[in-house]
Every structure is written in C-alpha cells, then in structure tokens.
Amino acid sequence: MRTLVIVHSLKMGGMERVAVNLADAFAEEGHESHLMACRNRPNDLQPAQPGVILHHFDQLQALLKSVIGIPVFLLSRLLLGVLLPKSHFLWVGWLLGWLLKGRIRRIEKRYGRFDRIIFRGLGTYKYFWSFRDDRNIYVLENVIHHDRPAWQKRLEWKRVFDRRHLVCVSSGVQASAEDAFAQGRIRPLSLRVVTNPCPTGAIRKLARQEDPDLPQRPYILNVARLVPQKGQDLLLDAYALAQPEQDLVIVGEGERQSALETRAQELGIADRVLFAGKRANPYPWMRQADLFVLASEYEGLGIVLTEALACGTPILSVESRGGVTDVFRGDLAQYLTPRTPRGLAEGMTRALAQLPIEVKPEWLAPFNSDTVVAQFLGQDRDPA
Numbered sequence: 001m002r003t004l005v006i007v008h009s010l011k012m013g014g015m016e017r018v019a020v021n022l023a024d025a026f027a028e029e030g031h032e033s034h035l036m037a038c039r040n041r042p043n044d045l046q047p048a049q050p051g052v053i054l055h056h057f058d059q060l061q062a063l064l065k066s067v068i069g070i071p072v073f074l075l076s077r078l079l080l081g082v083l084l085p086k087s088h089f090l091w092v093g094w095l096l097g098w099l100l101k102g103r104i105r106r107i108e109k110r111y112g113r114f115d116r117i118i119f120r121g122l123g124t125y126k127y128f129w130s131f132r133d134d135r136n137i138y139v140l141e142n143v144i145h146h147d148r149p150a151w152q153k154r155l156e157w158k159r160v161f162d163r164r165h166l167v168c169v170s171s172g173v174q175a176s177a178e179d180a181f182a183q184g185r186i187r188p189l190s191l192r193v194v195t196n197p198c199p200t201g202a203i204r205k206l207a208r209q210e211d212p213d214l215p216q217r218p219y220i221l222n223v224a225r226l227v228p229q230k231g232q233d234l235l236l237d238a239y240a241l242a243q244p245e246q247d248l249v250i251v252g253e254g255e256r257q258s259a260l261e262t263r264a265q266e267l268g269i270a271d272r273v274l275f276a277g278k279r280a281n282p283y284p285w286m287r288q289a290d291l292f293v294l295a296s297e298y299e300g301l302g303i304v305l306t307e308a309l310a311c312g313t314p315i316l317s318v319e320s321r322g323g324v325t326d327v328f329r330g331d332l333a334q335y336l337t338p339r340t341p342r343g344l345a346e347g348m349t350r351a352l353a354q355l356p357i358e359v360k361p362e363w364l365a366p367f368n369s370d371t372v373v374a375q376f377l378g379q380d381r382d383p384a
Contacts, residue, residue, distance in 0.1 A: 009039035025369035097130030142300035143176035170323020198367035207283035221289035226254030231295035238344035286311040314357035
C-alpha cells in the first residue's frame, strides 16, 4: 500500500519521533512510505529506512503566498485571534486545508494515489480541518484538555474531530476523548486504539554508539522536556527522599531548567543531579542507566518508556493520566507508583533493590512495527 504520514515538524520531540517511526515501520513492512513535515525547520529527525520518501509543506509560506492568505492571516492574528484566544487555527484552517489538499494531489500525480493519509497529533491536523477525505486517519497523541470555555471547546472539537476516523495511542487517551465527545456531542466516524510503534532494532543500534559525555557513576535516568507536565520537581523531591546510591541524570531542555537546578540545591542533592541537556541520541544514556523513571502529570502513552525497554533498561513510572498503564501490563504493573514524592521514592527503592531486572520480550510485543502497521492498514474500522 502507499501511505503518507503528516506531522507538524521534524524537531526533536516525542510526537515527531513517533511520526518518523511510523513512516519507517510502513517502509520496513514493504509498503511505499511517505513522510511530510509542515515546517521546513528544524530538521532534527530523519527516517531510518532509506525507502521513506520525505516531503516538506511549509504551511505558513503556502498561506502567505496564496491570493487571500495575507489578509486572512492578519485578520486572524490582529483581530479574531485576540477576541477569541487560541483560535488562530479556526480562521486559517479552512484555507490551509485546501492548500494541503492541492499539495497532496500534486504528490499523487507523481507517485500515485495514497491508500492511507495519517495525521499525527492535534497540533498538526487542526490547522487543516477543512481537508476531509475518507482515507484520512487522525491520531490523538494525548489526553484532551479542557483549557477554554466549554462553548469554545465544542466549536473547536466540531471542526477537528466530528465525522472523522480517529485513532488514540492508548486506552487512557480514548477514555479522555470519549468523555469530551459526550460533552460536545461529537460523533467521529470511528474511534479506536492503535499504539505507537517502537523500532527496537534501530534503537538498539543507536544505543551502542559511543558518547564521551556518559557519566562514569551508576545513575537513574529521566528523559523529557523540562516543563511542568513532565514532573521533574516531583522526581527531585522523591530522589531526595529515597537517597539511592545512584546519581540522577535528567536529559532534556526547557523553561524549567533554572527552577529545577535551584530546587536541587534547596534539597541538598545538586552534587548528585546532572542536567545533561538535549541529546540528539539519548539511547546510549538509556542503555547505561540502572533505571529509567517517568514522573509526568499526563502522557498520551510515554514513548520514552518503550524506548528504554528497547535499550534493555527497566522502567518505573508514576500513575498519571493518559496511557502509561498500557505500557505497565502484566509483570510490569508492579513498577507503577502513586504520584507523590513518598510513593515515587518507595517505588525507586523497591525497583533498585531488585536489580538486575530482566527486560522480557513480551513487554515490547504490543509495540512491534508489524502489529501497529497491520492495525493502521486494516480495512475494517470499528464504529464510534
């Protein structure tokens, strides 16, 4: 089959990595795989499979170059977007959807008709809400947030979710969507769970690369953006309570770094906490860690959890909204802890006392590429 995966950008981020992984998975399973980024920069990520055909569609440039794009953009930014905050996509999405449809038609003239067009993430497809096609599948990467007045959210949901084929990356995301849709009287064409693929072989190859910056002492690892959602404040508090032999390494960058460094000093653990910054290849860091810990408030699924397992590293997580419970099944369920400093500290202590922990193949089986590809390309779609 011929597939097209569309993502907002190719910057280094969880949703973006999953989009690239999915395009790679289609190619690995023998399909003609295309990947489209809607921003020209940054291009931190590239497909691992040589057969993936990469396209760029600069949505802002396309909008401004269209006949009426500039007045629509200015009207939205200077007036409508001010009167109704965070509504910019509503006003430009009808035009951008039409422009994207034209771009896809031009690609199809060269390569042939796509069998599936898969949009990864609300931040991607909300800007193209006017583009409707029965081949389109829209992937919800995270729980739905009720961060604006109910009437405004219902208006937005009607544009981006109603009468579409929707896929959720976890059962937690699906439950969040079902609750929101009941409130907003939204009826998708289909709503089902298809998890994220984990390219185990590619990750293990990258994990074997040398990195001169790797710590020499044993450590516990967290890989995430330094933002409130990711819960590094909680992680620092729990680490200070647990006082393990291992150091704590946090890979990532973001707005909270200065505050987190201050918090580590206040807790008296600054000399045992390393803020390693963003890493183009975090997998050697995962492979060498004694334990990978996630402390997020919410996660659509938690791609870093499956990546750590692919590196052979045991995982621990707090109970958070979204999909982490879809990873912690069977024997792994014992490594879920309450989302409190004490609960996480006790969980770390228990897990570290069990080292070495064997990572079992069945823990990663649901995330195998062939399984995920088959679900995306299956002809039958469950009714909503």
